Amino acid sequence: MTVHTSAPLSEQDREAVASLRAYGYRIHDIQALAHDQRPFAVRIPALHQTIAPGIHLRSASVELGDDSFTNSYTLCVDLDFARVDVVSTVGGFHLRDQVGTPTSFAAVSGSFSFISDDPAYQPAEPCLDFCCRDGEVVSLPTAAKPALLVRAGHPRVENLDATGTLSLQGRRYRWIGSKTPGHIPGRQAGLLTVFGAANCAVRYSDHPRTGFVRHVDPAANITPRDSAAVDYVVAWSPTEGHRVIAVHPGGGADLFAGNFVLRAGRPWARHVSLGAHVEITQLAGRDVRPLDSGISIGPSAADAAAGHTQAYDACLGNSPFRDVRNARTLVGLYGRRLMICVLDGAPKTETFRGTTPKETAAACEASGFDPASMYHLDGGASSKIAYLTQETTRVVGSMHYLKWPVLPTEPFRWQGTDGRVLRSALVLRANHQQESP
Template identity: 60%
Template sequence: MTMPTARARSHEDREAIRVLRAHGYDVPDVQALVRDQRAFAVRVTDRDLALAPGVRLRSRCADLGAGSFTNVHTLTLDLDAVQAEVHSRPDTFHLPDLVSGSILTAVSGSFAFISDDPAYQPAEPCLDFCCRSGTVISAPTAEKPALLVRDGRPVIMPLPASGTLTLGGRPYRWIGSKEPGPSPDPSAPLVVYGAANCEIRHRDHPRTGFLRHVDRPSNVTPLSASAVDYVVTGSPERGLRVSQIRPGGGSDLFSGSFILRADRPVADVTLGAPVEITEITGHEVGTLQSGISLGPSVADAADGLTAAYDASLGKSPFRSTRHARTLIALHDGRLALQILDGAPNTDTFRGATPQETAELCAADGLDPRHVYHLDGGASSKIAYRHAGRPRVVGSMHYLRWPTAATEPFHWQGLQGRALHSAIILKPRS
């Protein structure tokens, strides 16, 4: 890759500053934003936009005390007028790029694998369950709430980490590896491992402050002399197939879409054998259009009930610190998608704590037990069309970190973080 010259970098920064100031952010130096983001601590004025029939976007400022605040952006959608879809990909995309054609608006999706090492990424980055274009591409390792879409209508419910599948054409039961209990379900001979079993670590970095990474040697399934790992990899052309067979375990958790662990070899299963998730307990997957695991409910996060998420997120956004958040709720035929905006390197505008989030939801008339986290952090963003133009709210501070010592930071507040999933909304025809 050709590195930009100092003149090109200077021009890029000047253009970024021009755009930022046009949006009301008085930024003097793009490269200094990694340490000082106080320019983004700007209170929005109340605004209520009708984007399309059944689609409204409201923006307001919410005080949190002692001079702190968050900007709250809420999409409210009438599901009789609008249909929802989970858009997910193993490669990345930017949220505003989705808002074209029939797509009215898009919201940053659920938690994905978080690491700053581009050379070590999982084959399937979505943590736990993912249904893509009618095919379950990633099975859950633990019971979590999930967004399931049938006929464009979303539902949110707990999704058990157990069910049935076919392996090499034969039916088997499976269970998630992170399900609580002294031992796996004896009636389920296959145990699912995946990227959600990873543990994010942090190390200091002189330019960015810290880096998130995974220790490769320890990022493997447990060793067991009698066990066999069947690494399952998905592709649009061939579906899910067994791509590796590892007697004794020790499979890299990022080596496939997920891994099936058996306590002994499974008869007649060879490389290339087809795999199909046929049921997740209580849910026939053949009726699903799309779906994805969610974060904890706002109430559970406020109560600290987040053990299923913390290790695979590193410095968890569910501890009692302020973070930007993306929330989702369903109520009386309406879907609400909400951003609690914030920039981490400010004094007064850092998002909201789990407890503050619960209080804000309750003040809006939403039961915190039935509002769920879609995301937390720099990817909290809504993209939409208004007056014929694409626009965004949320995470305007976002910087793309350098991958080399000589590379500058790049402001990407309009594009936001490169994502693996999003919720997209279209008019019902």
């Protein structure tokens, strides 16, 4: 594509240029940013801000060698003064939308969700693997992964086994994730196997304007065929809870059709019919009723640096945990302190692309954090913090983000302050116990 920088800027591009210059970036042409993002490669000065009681933001540049660097933004949250909520939706939201209420001070992108550039084929539940929304477990994990869980307003980061119990049409069953090593789906009586959107394989194809597109082949995005098994597609709604919406004898259920798929052996699952009620009762040996919210997250910085990321690679396509530089969002819990760190980067630069997994672990150590206790909340271009300061919402991280055109004649649109549409985020609010009467 040839970029004509001398062409007059559209009104939207003029507004975008003005916003970027207000943030200190010397931008002249929004359309050129699709191929050259060097104007974002600006080292930031060291800064410490108090956003609200118990919430502090530290900013600094981190040198990586060979003139490469990342800008680090760290939120330090005292949980005696602030609480953390995991917010997730199916329709999505912009990060800034979560900030600005009287008790909502900051939000951080948490975006290990399925990403496809095909609007006609999206999963019913976009939060890959486990998700608990507004006190309801809406999807089950396919593999053992870390998760951020909130119970009674208290966050915890736990390694979550893909096991548990549920009732299906009034009968109690055990369930296990389909990616569990050594497990043969649908072959053990009384044991259901969970499939979901995280069983998909994202494909990358070249594109003349955007560089690449991400997509999934619907014909291949199904549960494995097995004549001895039957698959039940389970969907969730706020009014009806979990219900069986499709039955597939022999497998072949669309992985995106519901919130998850349950596989059973044929001889002992004949009683299940369309519309059957499903109630999730236990997750990794724990009663799910005390859960307020939660999402599965990425590996620890230590595990990513060591290459222990097999559970993530296929469903994320070009995995952010390869030995390449990407922007990152990390979260760690240290007693009553929650630490959230964004390591920023723009992919269309030479010196400011983010950090590799090993550089991420090293940056954690340099900041005094144990890499084994800092987990990836995000691993790409949506790594961002939105926060309230002097009654104005500001953002840091991912300022390069462009909305890709759908049609060949459409321009790129700068979305830096909004970022891309997210399906999950962490929101920092005032602790109710600390509010004034």
